[in-house]
Structure formats: C-alpha cells, structure tokens
Amino acid sequence: DTGVSQDPRHKITKRGQNVTFRCDPISEHNRLYWYRQTLGQGPEFLTYFQNEAQLEKSRLLSDRFSAERPKGSFSTLEIQRTEQGDSAMYLCASSSPTRGIGYTFGSGTRLTVV
Amino acid sequence: GQNIDQPTEMTATEGAIVQINCTYQTSGFNGLFWYQQHAGEAPTFLSYNVLDGLEEKGRFSSFLSRSKGYSYLLLKELQMKDSASYLCAVRDGDYKLSFGAGTTVTVRA
Numbered sequence: 001d002t003g004v005s006q007d008p009r010h011k012i013t014k015r016g017q018n019v020t021f022r023c024d025p026i027s028e029h030n031r032l033y034w035y036r037q038t039l040g041q042g043p044e045f046l047t048y049f050q051n052e053a054q055l056e057k058s059r060l061l062s063d064r065f066s067a068e069r070p071k072g073s074f075s076t077l078e079i080q081r082t083e084q085g086d087s088a089m090y091l092c093a094s095s096s097p098t099r100g101i102g103y104t105f106g107s108g109t110r111l112t113v114v
Numbered sequence: 115g116q117n118i119d120q121p122t123e124m125t126a127t128e129g130a131i132v133q134i135n136c137t138y139q140t141s142g143f144n145g146l147f148w149y150q151q152h153a154g155e156a157p158t159f160l161s162y163n164v165l166d167g168l169e170e171k172g173r174f175s176s177f178l179s180r181s182k183g184y185s186y187l188l189l190k191e192l193q194m195k196d197s198a199s200y201l202c203a204v205r206d207g208d209y210k211l212s213f214g215a216g217t218t219v220t221v222r223a
Contacts, residue, residue, distance in 0.1 A: 004156070031209060042118075042201050042213030043157070056210070091156070095209070101145070102159035103211065110154075 004106035006092050012112045013082055020078045021109045025094030032075050033103070034067055035091040036060070043091055049075060082113045116140045118214035120202050125220045126192055134187045134217045136202035147211060148176050148187045149201040157201055161187065189219070197221045 005024040013019050025032050030051050035043035046065070048056045051072040061067075064082075069075040079086055089108040117139040126132040138146070145164040149157035163169055163178035163185060175188040189196055199216040206212060 033209075033211075040215065042203070042215050043211075045210050045212065048209055050209075101162050103147070104159070105149075105156040107154075107156045 004092055004094055004104050006090075006106035006109050008109055009107065010110050010112075012114060015084060015113055016081055018078065018080045019082060019111065020076055021090055021092075021111075023075045023077070023092030023106060025073070025075070025092070026096075026104055027073070029094035029096040029104070030072065031095045031097070032069055033093045033095075034075070034077050035093065035105075037089040037091055037108070038087075046077075046090075079111075082111075084113045087111055087113045116204065116206065116212040118202055118204055118212060120200075120214040120217045122215070123218045123220070125222060127222050128192055128194060130192050132189045132192060132219060134189070134200050134202075134219070136185045136187070136214060138183050138185070138202070138204050138214075140183075140204045140206045140212065142206035143180060143204065144207060145205045146176075146178055146185050147203040147205065148174075148185075149203060151199045151201060151216065153199075160200075192221045194221050194223065 007022045032049040034046040037043045047067050049069040064080045067077045089110050091108045093103045093105045095103045120136045148160040151157040161176035168177045173190045178185045199218050201216045202214040203211040
C-alpha cells in the first residue's frame with residue numbers, strides 16, 4: 001500500500017491552456033474524491049466517484065472542469081482554458097466503507113496559472 | 115449550506131496542552147473528523163467521532179457534542195513537530211466531507 005499518489009506535484013501554466021492531473025488511489029478503495037484547497041482555507045469538495053461512476057459534482061466545478069475514472073482505478077481531472085482563479089492545490093482522496101473510516105489524501109497537485 | 119468554524123491561529127509552548135475548538139451547523143451529521151496538515155503536504159487523518167464523548171489516541175484526544183454542534187481536538191505534551199494546520203471536517207451524508215478553514219498551531223520552544 002503506497003498511499004494515494006498524485007502527478008504532477010507542481011504545474012505552472014499560462015492562462016488559457018489546458019491541464020490534466022492524475023490520481024492513483026489506494027488499490028482497495030472504491031471511492032475517490034477530488035478537493036481544491038486555496039491558501040489559508042480548508043479543502044473544498046469538487047467531485048466524487050464510486051468505482052467508475054461519477055456520483056456527485058460540486059457547483060464549484062464549472063463546465064471547464066471534467067473528471068474521469070474510466071476503469072474504477074486511477075482518475076484524471078482536466079481543466080480547460082485555465083484562469084488565474086484556478087490557481088490552487090488540487091487534492092485527491094480515496095476511501096472504502098469496508099476498510100476503515102478514514103479518508104486518505106494524496107499530497108496534491110499545486111497549480112499556478114500565470 | 116455547511117458552516118464549520120474554528121480559530122485561525124493558536125500558539126503554545128513545547129510540552130503544553132492546546133485545545134482547538136470546532137463548531138458546526140450542517141444539513142446532516144454522519145461523523146466528525148480531525149486532520150493534521152503540514153505546509154505543502156497531504157492532510158493526514160487524526161481522529162473520528164460519531165457518538166458523543168471523548169476519543170483518546172495517544173497524545174491526541176477528540177471530543178464531540180452533537181446537541182451543541184461542537185467538537186474539540188486536544189493536543190497534549192506538545193512537540194515542535196506538532197506545528198501544523200488542524201482541519202475539522204464534518205461528513206453530512208454517506209461520503210462527502212466539508213472542512214473548516216483550519217487552525218494553524220505554532221509550537222514555541
């Protein structure tokens with residue numbers, strides 16, 4: 001069990017470019033979450049997958065954001081036409097209702113839009 | 115909507131005790147979590163309360179009063195490595211966590 005992995009750790013992009021982040025959850029966890037965290041704030045929920053099904057999307061997730069979990073394992077989060085307001089830490093977490101109550105977070109991808 | 119409040123900052127001396135309070139008003143309640151987050155790192159799970167009372171785990175304890183919408187995290191025998199942000203989070207349904215803004219604890223020598 002290597003925990004939740006996120007790639008890349010850091011991403012600097014120009015405004016208007018598209019970016020994609022990857023999350024590899026703990027293999028036994030069927031639930032996967034994306035959160036966004038800005039400086040001095042707690043994580044804000046973006047979206048939730050149970051296996052490959054995306055069951056909830058926050059209103060924070062505009063049409064420029066899309067997330068997938070095609071085979072119920074890794075997940076990707078894509079942001080199209082990035083804006084400076086998208087600059088944040090994007091955290092992925094996973095959990096399993098049958099394997100303890102904790103949510104395990106990855107170290108995040110820090111996005112800076114210039 | 116969800117409203118979760120915790121103090122922004124706290125400072126304490128090495129070896130002392132610090133209590134971080136969290137109050138919440140949420141549409142539902144299915145457990146309260148405390149996470150520790152060092153700068154630039156992932157939040158790590160500290161404790162979970164779903165019933166009223168105190169849960170103790172080593173130097174860390176967490177308390178919950180559902181009727182008051184109140185929890186606290188107690189850190190005893192503070193060490194320098196405890197300097198971090200502490201996040202209170204409420205699960206209001208089956209899976210989603212709503213977080214407070216976090217409390218930055220600074221431990222001084």
